[in-house]
Amino acid sequence: GAGVSQTPSNKVTEKGKYVELRCDPISGHTALYWYRQSLGQGPEFLIYFQGTGAADDSGLPNDRFFAVRPEGSVSTLKIQRTERGDSAVYLCASRPGTGNTGELFFGEGSRLTVL
Amino acid sequence: AQTVTQSQPEMSVQEAETVTLSCTYDTSESDYYLFWYKQPPSRQMILVIRQEAYKQQNATENRFSVNFQKAAKSFSLKISDSQLGDAAMYFCAYRSTSGSEKLVFGKGMKLTVNP
Numbered sequence A: 001g002a003g004v005s006q007t008p009s010n011k012v013t014e015k016g017k018y019v020e021l022r023c024d025p026i027s028g029h030t031a032l033y034w035y036r037q038s039l040g041q042g043p044e045f046l047i048y049f050q051g052t053g054a055a056d057d058s059g060l061p062n063d064r065f066f067a068v069r070p071e072g073s074v075s076t077l078k079i080q081r082t083e084r085g086d087s088a089v090y091l092c093a094s095r096p097g098t099g100n101t102g103e104l105f106f107g108e109g110s111r112l113t114v115l
Numbered sequence B: 001a002q003t004v005t006q007s008q009p010e011m012s013v014q015e016a017e018t019v020t021l022s023c024t025y026d027t028s029e030s031d032y033y034l035f036w037y038k039q040p041p042s043r044q045m046i047l048v049i050r051q052e053a054y055k056q057q058n059a060t061e062n063r064f065s066v067n068f069q070k071a072a073k074s075f076s077l078k079i080s081d082s083q084l085g086d087a088a089m090y091f092c093a094y095r096s097t098s099g100s101e102k103l104v105f106g107k108g109m110k111l112t113v114n115p
Helices: none
Strands: A005-007 A010-013 A019-024 A031-037 A044-050 A053-056 A065-068 A075-079 A088-095 A110-114 B003-005 B010-014 B019-021 B024-026 B032-039 B046-052 B064-069 B074-079 B088-096 B109-114
Touching: A005 A088, A010 A019, A019 A088, A019 A110, A031 A075, A044 A065, A044 A075, A075 A088, B003 B088, B010 B019, B019 B109, B024 B074, B032 B064, B032 B074, B046 B064, B046 B074, B074 B088
Parallel strands: A010 A110, B010 B109
Antiparallel strands: A005 A019, A019 A075, A031 A044, A031 A088, A044 A053, A065 A075, A088 A110, B003 B024, B019 B074, B032 B046, B032 B088, B064 B074, B088 B109
């Protein structure tokens, strides 16, 4: 696609529920990142995929968070037993595998609100 | 671990004037990338300008330029001829050229442009 697409744009859920957030990167981009941006803060790294595998998942806060990218394109961030502290904007970004200038191309994020 | 600090939470500038946004960072590495990203209300992070640490020449992109002081670990952004469309959150970010692929962001600064 023309840009990084994230769905849903907004998600409201209740504490304890399960949530999935989807990211469709720019076509041909092999690297994909998830970030979490809490209110008034800069984005914080969660996980990075190179192809289908998670190359760095050191930012996942706990085992309630999990992400997959089974075919090396679309990625899903999964949050189990949501807590109010999970409320944030979840940003996805991608970049080409070659010609790595470090620039990431971001989507518009998914705003998650946990009541 | 690398850290990025943006000490000014908010700034304002008159349309057509010049404004400088400050950023400092901490690292023990000698080669890295530095970025300024803009985040309008749409939430999408947009790259403004990029600097490679090994380059002594300051990066410029049209009305945007940086003052990169490697020894002082300072990376400020200058916006000339400010336009209403420049109003947004601005984030400074760091990325290593080896090892971790993740961007480390500052807390951001809100820029208001007054007509």
